[in-house]
Amino acid sequence: MSKGATDAEPTPEDVPVLDFRGVALTYPGTPPVEALRPFDLTIRRGDHLTIVGPSGSGKSTFLNIAGLLDRPSGGTCLLDGIDTAGLRESERAGLRGSRIGFVFQSFHLLPHRSSLENVMLAMTYNGVPRAERVTRAREALGRVGLGNRVDAVPTRMSGGERQRVAIARALVSRPSLLLCDEPTGNLDTTTAEQILGLLDELHTDGITLIVITHDPAVAARGRRTLTIRDGLLHELITA
Template identity: 70%
Template sequence: MSEPPPVIEFSGVGLTHPGPPPVPALHPADLRIGRGEFVTVVGPSGSGKSTFLNVTGLLDRPTEGVYRLDGIDTATLGEAQRTALRGRRIGFVFQSFHLLPHRSAVENVMLALVYTGVPRKERRALAVDALQRVGLGHRREAAASQMSGGERQRVAIARALVGRPSLLLCDEPTGNLDSGNADRVLDLLGGLHAAGMTLVVVTHDGEVAARGQRSVVIRDGLLRERETR
Protein backbone atom coordinates (compact mmCIF):
# COMPACT_ATOMS: atom_id res chain seq x y z
CA MET A 1 0.00 0.00 0.00
CA SER A 2 1.54 3.31 -1.08
CA GLU A 3 2.22 6.02 1.48
CA PRO A 4 -0.20 9.00 1.28
CA PRO A 5 1.30 12.24 -0.06
CA PRO A 6 2.30 14.93 2.42
CA VAL A 7 -0.45 17.39 3.31
CA ILE A 8 1.89 20.27 2.43
CA GLU A 9 4.76 20.02 -0.04
CA PHE A 10 6.71 23.11 -1.15
CA SER A 11 9.27 22.65 -3.93
CA GLY A 12 11.11 25.94 -4.41
CA VAL A 13 8.00 27.92 -3.47
CA GLY A 14 8.54 31.68 -3.31
CA LEU A 15 6.56 34.88 -3.68
CA THR A 16 7.89 38.19 -5.01
CA HIS A 17 5.75 41.29 -5.16
CA PRO A 18 6.15 43.13 -8.49
CA GLY A 19 8.07 46.39 -8.52
CA PRO A 20 9.71 48.48 -9.32
CA PRO A 21 11.70 47.34 -7.49
CA PRO A 22 10.46 43.75 -6.99
CA VAL A 23 10.16 42.82 -3.29
CA PRO A 24 10.74 39.17 -2.28
CA ALA A 25 8.26 38.37 0.49
CA LEU A 26 9.08 34.65 0.65
CA HIS A 27 12.34 33.34 -0.77
CA PRO A 28 12.19 29.99 -2.62
CA ALA A 29 11.76 27.24 -0.03
CA ASP A 30 11.27 23.50 0.27
CA LEU A 31 8.98 22.11 2.99
CA ARG A 32 7.15 18.86 3.67
CA ILE A 33 4.49 18.46 6.35
CA GLY A 34 3.12 14.96 6.63
CA ARG A 35 -0.33 13.80 7.66
CA GLY A 36 -0.85 14.10 11.41
CA GLU A 37 2.10 16.41 12.10
CA PHE A 38 1.95 19.44 14.40
CA VAL A 39 4.28 22.12 13.00
CA THR A 40 4.74 25.65 14.33
CA VAL A 41 5.95 28.54 12.17
CA VAL A 42 7.77 31.23 14.14
CA GLY A 43 9.36 34.56 13.42
CA PRO A 44 9.22 38.25 14.36
CA SER A 45 6.73 40.74 12.91
CA GLY A 46 7.45 41.45 9.25
CA SER A 47 9.42 38.22 8.82
CA GLY A 48 7.17 36.69 6.18
CA LYS A 49 4.80 34.65 8.39
CA SER A 50 1.70 36.25 6.84
CA THR A 51 2.99 35.55 3.34
CA PHE A 52 3.63 31.92 4.28
CA LEU A 53 0.14 31.68 5.77
CA ASN A 54 -1.50 33.19 2.69
CA VAL A 55 0.38 30.94 0.27
CA THR A 56 -0.26 27.80 2.35
CA GLY A 57 -3.93 28.73 2.75
CA LEU A 58 -4.34 29.21 -1.02
CA LEU A 59 -5.13 32.89 -0.53
CA ASP A 60 -2.08 34.01 -2.55
CA ARG A 61 -0.41 32.28 -5.48
CA PRO A 62 3.37 31.79 -5.28
CA THR A 63 5.30 33.44 -8.09
CA GLU A 64 7.69 30.47 -8.36
CA GLY A 65 7.95 26.83 -7.40
CA VAL A 66 5.36 24.11 -6.93
CA TYR A 67 2.93 23.86 -4.00
CA ARG A 68 1.11 20.55 -3.61
CA LEU A 69 -1.72 20.24 -1.09
CA ASP A 70 -2.65 16.60 -0.41
CA GLY A 71 -0.71 15.74 -3.56
CA ILE A 72 -2.67 18.22 -5.74
CA ASP A 73 -0.53 20.66 -7.75
CA THR A 74 -2.29 23.91 -6.85
CA ALA A 75 -0.65 25.84 -9.72
CA THR A 76 -2.79 23.91 -12.20
CA LEU A 77 -6.07 25.09 -10.64
CA GLY A 78 -8.23 28.04 -11.63
CA GLU A 79 -9.54 30.41 -8.97
CA ALA A 80 -12.87 28.58 -8.54
CA GLN A 81 -11.03 25.26 -8.13
CA ARG A 82 -8.59 26.79 -5.62
CA THR A 83 -11.50 28.20 -3.62
CA ALA A 84 -13.24 24.82 -3.61
CA LEU A 85 -10.04 23.02 -2.60
CA ARG A 86 -9.43 25.53 0.20
CA GLY A 87 -12.98 25.04 1.48
CA ARG A 88 -12.68 21.24 1.48
CA ARG A 89 -9.14 20.75 2.74
CA ILE A 90 -8.20 23.70 5.00
CA GLY A 91 -9.75 24.92 8.25
CA PHE A 92 -8.64 28.41 9.35
CA VAL A 93 -8.33 29.72 12.92
CA PHE A 94 -7.48 33.41 13.33
CA GLN A 95 -6.31 35.60 16.20
CA SER A 96 -9.50 37.69 15.88
CA PHE A 97 -12.26 35.14 16.11
CA HIS A 98 -14.35 36.51 13.19
CA LEU A 99 -17.65 35.39 14.71
CA LEU A 100 -21.01 37.09 14.17
CA PRO A 101 -21.65 38.45 17.69
CA HIS A 102 -25.44 38.13 17.74
CA ARG A 103 -25.57 34.65 16.21
CA SER A 104 -25.43 31.57 18.40
CA ALA A 105 -22.38 29.35 18.57
CA VAL A 106 -24.07 26.67 16.48
CA GLU A 107 -25.18 29.22 13.85
CA ASN A 108 -21.63 30.58 13.58
CA VAL A 109 -20.28 27.08 13.01
CA MET A 110 -23.04 26.25 10.50
CA LEU A 111 -22.05 29.26 8.38
CA ALA A 112 -18.86 27.43 7.36
CA LEU A 113 -21.03 24.86 5.56
CA VAL A 114 -23.31 27.22 3.64
CA TYR A 115 -21.44 26.91 0.34
CA THR A 116 -20.48 23.25 0.65
CA GLY A 117 -23.72 21.71 -0.61
CA VAL A 118 -24.49 20.12 2.78
CA PRO A 119 -28.29 20.27 3.44
CA ARG A 120 -29.34 22.61 6.24
CA LYS A 121 -30.53 19.83 8.59
CA GLU A 122 -27.22 18.05 8.25
CA ARG A 123 -25.35 21.33 8.76
CA ARG A 124 -26.82 21.72 12.22
CA ALA A 125 -25.95 18.16 13.26
CA LEU A 126 -22.38 18.57 12.00
CA ALA A 127 -22.05 21.93 13.80
CA VAL A 128 -23.30 20.45 17.09
CA ASP A 129 -20.82 17.59 16.72
CA ALA A 130 -17.96 20.04 16.09
CA LEU A 131 -18.91 22.07 19.17
CA GLN A 132 -18.94 18.91 21.25
CA ARG A 133 -15.43 18.11 20.01
CA VAL A 134 -14.19 21.43 21.45
CA GLY A 135 -16.13 21.02 24.71
CA LEU A 136 -18.88 23.53 23.96
CA GLY A 137 -21.89 21.36 23.19
CA HIS A 138 -23.63 22.79 26.26
CA ARG A 139 -23.13 26.37 24.98
CA ARG A 140 -24.35 25.84 21.43
CA GLU A 141 -27.33 28.24 21.72
CA ALA A 142 -25.38 31.02 23.45
CA ALA A 143 -24.69 34.15 21.40
CA ALA A 144 -21.03 34.76 20.61
CA SER A 145 -21.31 38.15 22.35
CA GLN A 146 -22.18 36.34 25.60
CA MET A 147 -19.08 34.14 25.54
CA SER A 148 -15.60 34.60 26.98
CA GLY A 149 -12.63 35.04 24.66
CA GLY A 150 -11.57 31.45 25.22
CA GLU A 151 -15.05 30.16 24.40
CA ARG A 152 -15.19 32.27 21.24
CA GLN A 153 -11.87 30.89 20.07
CA ARG A 154 -13.14 27.36 20.68
CA VAL A 155 -16.23 28.17 18.59
CA ALA A 156 -13.85 29.42 15.88
CA ILE A 157 -11.93 26.13 16.08
CA ALA A 158 -15.21 24.19 15.82
CA ARG A 159 -16.07 26.23 12.72
CA ALA A 160 -12.68 25.33 11.23
CA LEU A 161 -13.22 21.64 12.01
CA VAL A 162 -16.81 21.27 10.82
CA GLY A 163 -15.89 20.62 7.18
CA ARG A 164 -13.50 17.83 8.25
CA PRO A 165 -10.42 19.40 6.63
CA SER A 166 -7.04 17.76 6.02
CA LEU A 167 -5.24 20.73 7.60
CA LEU A 168 -5.94 23.13 10.45
CA LEU A 169 -4.08 26.39 9.75
CA CYS A 170 -3.90 28.67 12.80
CA ASP A 171 -2.71 32.28 12.83
CA GLU A 172 -1.71 33.42 16.36
CA PRO A 173 -4.64 31.45 17.85
CA THR A 174 -3.89 32.58 21.42
CA GLY A 175 -2.93 36.18 20.60
CA ASN A 176 -6.10 37.72 22.07
CA LEU A 177 -6.39 35.41 25.09
CA ASP A 178 -5.23 35.58 28.71
CA SER A 179 -2.82 32.90 29.85
CA GLY A 180 -5.49 30.59 31.28
CA ASN A 181 -7.62 30.61 28.14
CA ALA A 182 -4.50 30.36 25.97
CA ASP A 183 -3.47 27.19 27.79
CA ARG A 184 -6.95 25.70 27.34
CA VAL A 185 -6.93 26.44 23.60
CA LEU A 186 -3.43 24.98 23.24
CA ASP A 187 -4.53 21.87 25.14
CA LEU A 188 -7.47 21.59 22.75
CA LEU A 189 -5.16 21.85 19.72
CA GLY A 190 -2.90 19.25 21.28
CA GLY A 191 -5.88 16.93 21.69
CA LEU A 192 -6.87 17.41 18.05
CA HIS A 193 -3.33 16.57 17.01
CA ALA A 194 -3.38 13.45 19.20
CA ALA A 195 -6.57 12.43 17.37
CA GLY A 196 -4.74 12.65 14.01
CA MET A 197 -5.32 16.24 12.81
CA THR A 198 -2.54 17.96 10.84
CA LEU A 199 -1.82 21.33 12.47
CA VAL A 200 0.23 24.31 11.31
CA VAL A 201 0.32 27.11 13.88
CA VAL A 202 1.84 30.47 12.94
CA THR A 203 3.06 32.32 16.04
CA HIS A 204 5.64 34.69 17.48
CA ASP A 205 5.15 33.19 20.97
CA GLY A 206 7.89 30.81 22.09
CA GLU A 207 5.59 28.94 24.49
CA VAL A 208 3.12 28.26 21.68
CA ALA A 209 5.93 27.21 19.36
CA ALA A 210 7.18 24.71 21.94
CA ARG A 211 3.89 22.77 21.69
CA GLY A 212 4.65 21.60 18.16
CA GLN A 213 6.62 18.54 17.07
CA ARG A 214 8.69 20.69 14.70
CA SER A 215 9.28 24.38 14.20
CA VAL A 216 9.92 26.26 10.99
CA VAL A 217 11.59 29.66 11.40
CA ILE A 218 10.97 32.58 9.03
CA ARG A 219 13.22 35.62 9.08
CA ASP A 220 13.46 38.22 6.29
CA GLY A 221 11.42 35.93 4.05
CA LEU A 222 13.84 33.01 4.49
CA LEU A 223 12.31 29.78 5.75
CA ARG A 224 14.39 27.16 7.55
CA GLU A 225 13.73 24.17 9.77
CA ARG A 226 14.52 24.32 13.46
CA GLU A 227 15.93 21.15 14.99
CA THR A 228 13.31 18.45 15.54
CA ARG A 229 12.65 17.56 19.17
Protein backbone atom coordinates in the same frame (compact mmCIF):
# COMPACT_ATOMS: atom_id res chain seq x y z
CA MET B 1 -9.44 20.53 -11.83
CA SER B 2 -8.97 16.80 -11.66
CA LYS B 3 -11.87 14.68 -10.52
CA GLY B 4 -12.03 14.21 -6.76
CA ALA B 5 -10.02 17.31 -5.85
CA THR B 6 -12.65 18.68 -3.48
CA ASP B 7 -14.71 15.64 -2.59
CA ALA B 8 -14.67 13.91 0.78
CA GLU B 9 -12.88 10.75 -0.29
CA PRO B 10 -9.95 9.91 2.03
CA THR B 11 -6.45 10.74 0.90
CA PRO B 12 -3.81 7.98 1.17
CA GLU B 13 -1.79 8.34 4.36
CA ASP B 14 1.54 8.41 2.49
CA VAL B 15 0.55 11.49 0.44
CA PRO B 16 1.76 14.70 2.15
CA VAL B 17 -0.86 17.20 3.21
CA LEU B 18 1.34 19.96 1.78
CA ASP B 19 4.36 19.64 -0.48
CA PHE B 20 6.20 22.83 -1.46
CA ARG B 21 8.82 22.61 -4.20
CA GLY B 22 10.83 25.74 -4.96
CA VAL B 23 7.95 27.93 -3.79
CA ALA B 24 8.58 31.69 -3.68
CA LEU B 25 6.59 34.90 -3.69
CA THR B 26 7.92 38.18 -5.03
CA TYR B 27 5.77 41.31 -5.08
CA PRO B 28 6.36 43.46 -8.18
CA GLY B 29 7.68 46.96 -7.71
CA THR B 30 10.77 49.13 -7.92
CA PRO B 31 12.57 47.33 -6.48
CA PRO B 32 10.59 44.05 -6.27
CA VAL B 33 10.05 42.66 -2.76
CA GLU B 34 11.00 39.04 -2.04
CA ALA B 35 8.37 38.18 0.56
CA LEU B 36 9.37 34.49 0.49
CA ARG B 37 12.53 33.18 -1.10
CA PRO B 38 12.49 29.76 -2.83
CA PHE B 39 12.02 26.89 -0.39
CA ASP B 40 11.15 23.20 -0.25
CA LEU B 41 9.00 21.84 2.57
CA THR B 42 6.95 18.70 3.13
CA ILE B 43 4.19 18.55 5.75
CA ARG B 44 2.91 15.05 6.35
CA ARG B 45 -0.34 13.84 7.85
CA GLY B 46 -0.29 14.28 11.61
CA ASP B 47 2.48 16.88 11.64
CA HIS B 48 2.38 19.71 14.18
CA LEU B 49 4.44 22.55 12.73
CA THR B 50 5.00 25.86 14.50
CA ILE B 51 6.33 28.94 12.72
CA VAL B 52 8.12 31.85 14.37
CA GLY B 53 9.81 35.01 13.16
CA PRO B 54 9.74 38.79 13.57
CA SER B 55 6.98 40.98 12.17
CA GLY B 56 7.32 41.35 8.42
CA SER B 57 9.48 38.23 8.09
CA GLY B 58 7.08 36.36 5.78
CA LYS B 59 4.99 34.32 8.25
CA SER B 60 1.64 35.63 7.01
CA THR B 61 2.76 35.24 3.40
CA PHE B 62 3.58 31.60 4.11
CA LEU B 63 0.16 31.10 5.71
CA ASN B 64 -1.61 32.71 2.75
CA ILE B 65 0.18 30.44 0.29
CA ALA B 66 -0.42 27.33 2.40
CA GLY B 67 -4.10 28.27 2.70
CA LEU B 68 -4.49 28.90 -1.05
CA LEU B 69 -5.28 32.56 -0.40
CA ASP B 70 -2.28 33.78 -2.42
CA ARG B 71 -0.60 32.26 -5.44
CA PRO B 72 3.19 31.86 -5.34
CA SER B 73 5.17 33.59 -8.05
CA GLY B 74 7.32 30.50 -8.50
CA GLY B 75 7.46 26.81 -7.65
CA THR B 76 4.84 24.14 -7.04
CA CYS B 77 2.43 23.72 -4.12
CA LEU B 78 0.60 20.40 -3.76
CA LEU B 79 -2.29 20.00 -1.33
CA ASP B 80 -3.19 16.36 -0.68
CA GLY B 81 -1.25 15.54 -3.85
CA ILE B 82 -3.22 18.05 -5.95
CA ASP B 83 -1.12 20.56 -7.89
CA THR B 84 -2.84 23.86 -7.12
CA ALA B 85 -0.87 26.02 -9.57
CA GLY B 86 -3.17 25.65 -12.56
CA LEU B 87 -6.49 25.75 -10.71
CA ARG B 88 -9.04 28.47 -11.37
CA GLU B 89 -9.96 30.68 -8.40
CA SER B 90 -13.30 28.91 -8.01
CA GLU B 91 -11.50 25.57 -7.87
CA ARG B 92 -9.01 26.89 -5.32
CA ALA B 93 -11.89 28.20 -3.23
CA GLY B 94 -13.60 24.80 -3.34
CA LEU B 95 -10.40 23.04 -2.34
CA ARG B 96 -9.77 25.55 0.43
CA GLY B 97 -13.30 25.20 1.80
CA SER B 98 -13.24 21.40 1.88
CA ARG B 99 -9.67 20.68 2.98
CA ILE B 100 -8.34 23.62 5.02
CA GLY B 101 -9.58 25.08 8.31
CA PHE B 102 -8.50 28.53 9.53
CA VAL B 103 -8.23 29.86 13.09
CA PHE B 104 -7.23 33.51 13.54
CA GLN B 105 -6.24 35.75 16.43
CA SER B 106 -9.49 37.68 15.89
CA PHE B 107 -12.38 35.26 16.11
CA HIS B 108 -14.34 36.60 13.09
CA LEU B 109 -17.71 35.45 14.44
CA LEU B 110 -21.07 37.01 13.61
CA PRO B 111 -21.92 38.64 16.96
CA HIS B 112 -25.69 38.15 16.92
CA ARG B 113 -25.78 34.61 15.53
CA SER B 114 -25.64 31.61 17.84
CA SER B 115 -22.51 29.50 18.11
CA LEU B 116 -24.37 26.77 16.20
CA GLU B 117 -25.24 29.19 13.37
CA ASN B 118 -21.67 30.52 13.22
CA VAL B 119 -20.31 27.00 12.79
CA MET B 120 -22.98 26.06 10.25
CA LEU B 121 -22.03 29.03 8.08
CA ALA B 122 -18.75 27.30 7.21
CA MET B 123 -20.75 24.71 5.24
CA THR B 124 -23.22 27.06 3.56
CA TYR B 125 -21.48 27.00 0.17
CA ASN B 126 -20.29 23.38 0.30
CA GLY B 127 -23.61 21.88 -0.77
CA VAL B 128 -24.22 20.22 2.61
CA PRO B 129 -27.97 19.79 3.34
CA ARG B 130 -29.24 21.84 6.29
CA ALA B 131 -30.05 18.84 8.48
CA GLU B 132 -26.53 17.53 8.06
CA ARG B 133 -25.09 21.01 8.71
CA VAL B 134 -26.91 21.12 12.04
CA THR B 135 -25.69 17.65 13.03
CA ARG B 136 -22.10 18.31 12.05
CA ALA B 137 -22.06 21.74 13.74
CA ARG B 138 -23.33 20.20 16.99
CA GLU B 139 -20.67 17.49 16.77
CA ALA B 140 -17.92 20.07 16.17
CA LEU B 141 -19.05 22.20 19.12
CA GLY B 142 -19.15 19.10 21.29
CA ARG B 143 -15.63 18.24 20.20
CA VAL B 144 -14.32 21.58 21.50
CA GLY B 145 -16.24 21.34 24.77
CA LEU B 146 -19.17 23.61 23.90
CA GLY B 147 -21.94 21.06 23.53
CA ASN B 148 -23.95 22.98 26.14
CA ARG B 149 -23.45 26.39 24.47
CA VAL B 150 -24.94 25.81 21.02
CA ASP B 151 -27.51 28.59 21.47
CA ALA B 152 -25.17 31.18 23.02
CA VAL B 153 -24.22 34.24 20.97
CA PRO B 154 -20.60 35.53 20.90
CA THR B 155 -21.52 38.74 22.74
CA ARG B 156 -22.42 36.57 25.75
CA MET B 157 -19.37 34.29 25.58
CA SER B 158 -15.88 34.58 27.02
CA GLY B 159 -12.85 35.04 24.77
CA GLY B 160 -11.91 31.40 25.25
CA GLU B 161 -15.39 30.24 24.33
CA ARG B 162 -15.41 32.40 21.21
CA GLN B 163 -12.09 30.94 20.11
CA ARG B 164 -13.49 27.45 20.68
CA VAL B 165 -16.42 28.33 18.40
CA ALA B 166 -13.91 29.52 15.80
CA ILE B 167 -12.01 26.23 16.10
CA ALA B 168 -15.26 24.26 15.77
CA ARG B 169 -16.07 26.26 12.63
CA ALA B 170 -12.64 25.38 11.23
CA LEU B 171 -13.14 21.68 12.00
CA VAL B 172 -16.69 21.22 10.78
CA SER B 173 -15.73 20.58 7.15
CA ARG B 174 -13.36 17.81 8.32
CA PRO B 175 -10.26 19.41 6.78
CA SER B 176 -6.90 17.82 6.04
CA LEU B 177 -5.13 20.80 7.61
CA LEU B 178 -5.76 23.33 10.37
CA LEU B 179 -3.94 26.68 9.94
CA CYS B 180 -3.74 28.78 13.11
CA ASP B 181 -2.49 32.39 13.05
CA GLU B 182 -1.66 33.55 16.61
CA PRO B 183 -4.63 31.58 18.00
CA THR B 184 -3.96 32.72 21.59
CA GLY B 185 -2.99 36.33 20.81
CA ASN B 186 -6.21 37.82 22.24
CA LEU B 187 -6.44 35.56 25.28
CA ASP B 188 -5.21 35.77 28.85
CA THR B 189 -2.60 33.26 30.04
CA THR B 190 -5.01 30.79 31.62
CA THR B 191 -7.42 30.80 28.69
CA ALA B 192 -4.56 30.56 26.22
CA GLU B 193 -3.30 27.43 27.94
CA GLN B 194 -6.77 25.88 27.67
CA ILE B 195 -6.90 26.61 23.92
CA LEU B 196 -3.40 25.21 23.41
CA GLY B 197 -4.46 22.10 25.33
CA LEU B 198 -7.41 21.75 22.96
CA LEU B 199 -5.12 22.06 19.93
CA ASP B 200 -2.85 19.41 21.45
CA GLU B 201 -5.85 17.10 21.83
CA LEU B 202 -6.90 17.69 18.23
CA HIS B 203 -3.37 16.87 17.08
CA THR B 204 -3.40 13.68 19.15
CA ASP B 205 -6.66 12.79 17.37
CA GLY B 206 -4.86 13.08 14.01
CA ILE B 207 -5.39 16.69 12.90
CA THR B 208 -2.46 18.21 10.99
CA LEU B 209 -1.58 21.59 12.52
CA ILE B 210 0.38 24.63 11.39
CA VAL B 211 0.57 27.31 14.10
CA ILE B 212 2.07 30.77 13.59
CA THR B 213 3.15 32.35 16.85
CA HIS B 214 5.44 34.96 18.38
CA ASP B 215 5.47 33.05 21.70
CA PRO B 216 8.43 30.66 22.20
CA ALA B 217 6.38 28.58 24.66
CA VAL B 218 3.68 28.02 22.02
CA ALA B 219 6.32 27.24 19.39
CA ALA B 220 7.88 24.63 21.68
CA ARG B 221 4.65 22.59 21.63
CA GLY B 222 5.13 21.71 17.95
CA ARG B 223 6.85 18.60 16.69
CA ARG B 224 8.72 20.79 14.20
CA THR B 225 9.53 24.50 14.27
CA LEU B 226 10.32 26.77 11.34
CA THR B 227 11.83 30.21 11.64
CA ILE B 228 11.23 32.78 8.92
CA ARG B 229 13.45 35.83 8.66
CA ASP B 230 13.75 38.15 5.66
CA GLY B 231 11.74 35.66 3.59
CA LEU B 232 14.08 32.75 4.32
CA LEU B 233 12.83 29.55 5.96
CA HIS B 234 14.97 27.54 8.36
CA GLU B 235 13.82 24.45 10.22
CA LEU B 236 14.94 24.11 13.81
CA ILE B 237 16.33 20.61 14.22
CA THR B 238 16.00 19.26 17.77
CA ALA B 239 17.83 16.28 19.22
